[in-house]
Structures are given as C-alpha cells and as structure tokens.
Amino acid sequence: MNKYLLPFVLLASLVMTGCSIDDDDEPKDKVKVILMSVSHETGITYDLFDTNAEHPIECMLVKEEGGDGQWQPLIFGAIEGFTYEKGHSYELRVRKTILANPPADGSNCRYKLIEILDDREVTEPETPDEPVIESEADIEYYDLCPFDKYAIEPEIKVNKDGDVLIYGGTTAYMPYESKRIYVENVLPKDDPDWVLFNKVPYQAYYAYVISPLTDEIRLVRASGGPILKDVIPADEYRQVLDIVSDGTKLEYALILANIYKYGLQKQTFTVSMGQ
Helix, strand or coil: CCCCHHHHHHHHHHHHHHHHHHHHHCCCCEEEEEEEEECCCCEEECCCCCCCCCCCEEEEEEEECCCCCCCEEECCCCEECCCCCCCEEEEEEEEEEECCCCCCCCCCEEEEEEEEEEEEECCCCCCCCCCCCCCHHHCCECCCCCCCCEEECCEEEECCCCCEECCCCCCCEECHHHCECCEEECCCCCCCCHHHHCCHHHCCCEEEEECCCCCCEEEEECCCCCEHHHHCCHHHHHHHHHHHCCCCCEEEEEEEECCCCCEEEEEEEEEEECC
C-alpha cells in the first residue's frame, strides 16, 4: 500500500470506530406494547408550570398494565389515534414510547393506539328501592368488608382565605373548589385476595360523609378521590373556617362505598388551620 495513503486509512478507520462507539452510547427510546384501562369518569390535572395548582385541567383517568393499580391523570389527546368519550370506559392496547430525551416542557412518554379491546358506556345501576341512610348504622357493608385496602389524606390544612394546602409536603395552597381528597390503594400485592379486592365490587366509587357539624349523611362520588367541595359544601365550609381559625381541629369520616353503594372501609381525616 502507498505509504502516504496508509495514515489516511488508519485515520478514517479511527473516525468511523469513534462514531460507532458514540452511536452505541446514545440513549435510545424504549418502546413496548401495554394494556391500558381508561375510566368513564374524568379527573383533574395541572400544567407543568402551574406550580401553585391554580388552574385545574379536566383530563382522562388511566391505569397502565404493570402500574400501581391507581388511576392516573392523562390529558385528552395524549393517546395518538384515540378519541375519548365521557361516560365510556375502555380497555386499550397501546404502544408506549419512553423518550430518551424528553422535552423540558412535556411528558417523557408517548402513546399510540393499537387497538380498542373494549368500549362500554357506563350507566348507574338502577336502585329504585334504595334504603334511606339516616345514620352510620344504616350503611350496609359489602361481602368481606370492611377491609384495609385504602388510605386517605389524613389532614386537610386550610388558610384564612379558604385555600387548601397541596398534599405532599409542599407549602403551596390551591383553591378549595379544585381540591381532591387523596385516596391511595395500599393493599399489598402479596395479599391472597389482591385480585379479588381489585375487582369492581371492591373499588371505591362513592363515599358516605359523616360530618361533625350535621347529622345528615351525604353521599358523594369518590372515584379517583372525592372532591372537597362535595364532601364539605360551601355553606358548611364557611363554618369550618370559623371554627378552625382558633386552632381547633374538626374530624370528618368517609365510608368508602362501591358502585352499588355498599360500604367498603371507613377512613377519617381532620381539617385544621395551616401555618
């Protein structure tokens, strides 16, 4: 080989090798096919830059195969090729792409519809002979209940303006009207009845509200966590603010109930004045 050509060949080889190494080291998107459940009810989410949670955005509620079993918010239109219709529950097969280099102002995941496996319009069960609930003793529990499946946010802290401290250790407050009481499924996955207790009859859909300020038992929606303004209506909330302003704590109870309005589990939370 020409002695002048050899250095150029070696240099080119090194450059190509270097490029190959760099390409191999580049992070790559991870793509997998998953099953996804979409609730017939909607939830609330917030923009990434809405750090004070002042502008709630209505969104879908979804559960991913292999997730923690909790409904998670997902904005409308986030699943390419899928159009959500309120009041319908879906079972989907989707392609999930976890981006190696996600945008700074967006999600690190992308979803694309592969197939709609099930599309059902959910209607309320007819209960013409529904009993009147006048006291806690009137609430009938479902089979095998009560049991320890759910935990709820233990304390609601408010300020003098009526705003509510965001759950999770931050110091930011959000409007009372937008606050959802956090409900978590804490049932261990090694529980022998884990599969049974995650079927529809054992899922919290309603909640009976037991208030320290009234004898009335209220029934509210609880799927995804009940909304505070439903648990404590505006006129009662004004009383609550007056009472807790001097450091008093008020204790409320929620009896979580299934779609048939049978009780599942009783939980309590307090309302107090924040710092």
